[in-house]
Amino acid sequence: MPAYEKLTVYYFSGTGNSRNVSSWLSDIAVESKIESRLIDIARIDRLSIEKPDPGSLIAFVSPIHGFNYPPVMLRFIMRFPKGKNRVLLMNTRAGMLVGKYITPGLTGIAFYLSALVLRLKGYSIKAMFPVDMPSNWISVHPGLNQRTIRYLHEKNEERVAAFARRVLSGKSDFRSLREILQDAVASPIAFFYYFCGRFVFARTYYASGDCNECGVCIEGCPVKAIIRLDKRPYWTFKCESCMKCMGNCPKKAIETAHGFIIGFMVFFSSVVLVLFYGYFESFFFKIETAAVRFVLETLLMLALLGVWYRLVHFFMRFRFIERIMVYTSLTKYKFWGRRYKALKPDIRQVKRNAVR
Structure with a gap:
């Protein structure tokens, strides 16, 4: 019983x-x-x-x-x-x-x-x-x-x-x-992902020129994190990286922008942070506490990532920029980008x- x-x-x-x-x-x-x-x-x-x-x-x-x-x-x-x-x-x-x-x-x-x-x-x-x-x-x-x-x-x-x-x-x-x-x-990675990592991943998704504006990704997103902007899907910071959109796209137009995020991280760490600390310490004071530096750098990174992502989204209307994004995305290639859907019960x- x-x-x-x-x-x-x-x-x-x-x-x-x-x-x-x-x-x-x-x-x-x-x-x-x-x-x-x-x-x-x-x-x-x-x-x-x-x-x-x-x-x-x-x-x-x-x-x-x-x-x-x-x-x-x-x-x-x-x-x-x-x-x-x-x-x-x-x-x-x-x-x-x-x-x-x-x-x-x-x-x-x-x-x-x-x-x-x-x-x-x-x-x-x-x-x-x-x-x-x-x-x-x-x-x-x-x-x-x-x-x-x-x-x-x-x-x-x-x-x-x-x-x-x-x-x-x-x-x-x-x-x-x-x-x-x-x-x-x-556990430390879990906390870092919750407060920072998930927002970074949210801004790595984009729709290539193969997108036919069918709206499947927007309508199917379980947390309504995708909107239509400039006639193209646009991923907001609400994205959970559940991969549903990528797995369901009938044109396989959704990619992960590996080159984009690597380029941003290199630019942020080698240029933005150097300039930020140089000017901040010249006009104010030196930040010694590691925790404070981490919080400041995280907030600055996410703010600039949002701007960077929006600019790239705008410029992807130009074929040259769109092709650079596509061919620097590992998900474009067959050896990597097999889309996943669970077998249906x-x-x-x-x-x-x-x-x-």
Whole structure:
């Protein structure tokens, strides 16, 4: 007899990894005669969250971005109503394949921060379970081949099914705590990514001249971070780097501007910072504290990056500039730029359980 009567899964997904994990979890719940409900948090009002049924087991499923849950999921958990429900925390994190060995990603602070917030709200954490789904972040590594993607899906579906049967029968699962040491090592990067890195990545995406202005990226963005500017998609600082736009673009026109960001960083570090500190220290005082210098440099970098990105966006109307951007983007090339979409689960099951 199952330990729960209902399961409510809240998930955020860009290219489909977390959606698939949520669907697999839901499938086992239905198989166990447990009423299941999938809720895509990108499709609901995240400012006014409906309180879950008091008897429902709750699951939060999200990708890992910069060794943490992405801001959209973190804010959702922060705003989640108080309750006494039991909670499962799950994530999908940069899985790779070496031979037949699945190299695991890192959870970082995602589970620990979320568990703390939910415990303070009255919830009881019953499990923390990472899933090494295929990495989709082709901004930083070459895209995975289809054999790797299929293998990772098959193995992870088996793992999620086994996990689901354990926890739905009332058991706990905290084996992820074995990774606490490497998660702790990654924690400084998680904070840096949250306060700086994600904004830098947000300004590396652009649409090449192949863009036909179909608007798929703008309409499909789960956090509404893409706008239309000068008849071209324009990525704002709200971008979560979920890669949905890049994976769904029918023309494969969306690229990551590797040359652009490298050029900006070289210019910023070798010219802007030298001039800034030279003039500042001449007219005011020398900044000795490393923390103060770091904050100032970060704020200055993000401000100038916003201006730099806007200028390049404007000048990309000229073919010469657009071609420079394209051919200095690694995602343009076949060896790197394989777009990623998670394999689709049984779509009937997703539609049956999903809340739009």
